Amino acid sequence: MITKPTVQHLHRLICRDCGVRQGELHQLNCCMEVCRKCGGQAISCGCEGRATKPRRPFIAWRDMCGMCGDLLPQLFHVPKAVWAFYIEHEHRNKIVCLDCWHFIEERTDGGAYARKHGQALLEHSPAWLERVGKPLDTPDPFVKSIFELPVEDER
Numbered sequence: 093m094i095t096k097p098t099v100q101h102l103h104r105l106i107c108r109d110c111g112v113r114q115g116e117l118h119q120l121n122c123c124m125e126v127c128r129k130c131g132g133q134a135i136s137c138g139c140e141g142r143a144t145k146p147r148r149p150f151i152a153w154r155d156m157c158g159m160c161g162d163l164l165p166q167l168f169h170v171p172k173a174v175w176a177f178y179i180e181h182e183h184r185n186k187i188v189c190l191d192c193w194h195f196i197e198e199r200t201d202g203g204a205y206a207r208k209h210g211q212a213l214l215e216h217s218p219a220w221l222e223r224v225g226k227p228l229d230t231p232d233p234f235v236k237s238i239f240e241l242p243v244e245d246e247r
């Protein structure tokens with residue numbers, strides 16, 4: 093069973109590569125260090141010359157459903173037109189969990205528009221890979237449980 097993460101748990105997340113806490117700078121050669129010129133991965137982007145931006149402290153950004161507040165909802169995909177049909181303009185940049193999405197569909201038109209123009213597919217599912225034209229053996233990077241992410245020891 094997957095236990096739901098708490099806010100306290102999220103505050104204790106540490107960098108999965110170098111182990112620093114949130115708000116701290118990554119250690120030397122950490123793969124999560126962001127390049128100060130291009131914003132890419134610092135150890136691999138190959139930028140040279142003077143940095144233009146400050147070093148970024150480690151922040152464990154977390155997604156949550158904009159309707160029910162569920163932490164780390166599994167992401168799904170719908171065609172752009174379907175998203176625009178069901179989600180009001182000022183909320184289109186939010187994330188919605190699948191349960192809330194089905195609720196909104198149901199209350200809007202019983203899901204008729206989505207049935208015609210493209211229904212929600214979980215990201216990295218075979219049907220999704222087919223829709224976005226990726227090979228079926230593409231690995232799924234989704235972390236199933238927040239508890240698979242490292243946290244600092246309790247003090």
Ligand SMILES: [Zn+2]
Nearest residue numbers: 107110118122
């Ligand atoms: Zn790090």
Ligand SMILES: [Zn+2]
Nearest residue numbers: 127130137139
């Ligand atoms: Zn760079």
Ligand SMILES: [Zn+2]
Nearest residue numbers: 157160189192
């Ligand atoms: Zn939700």
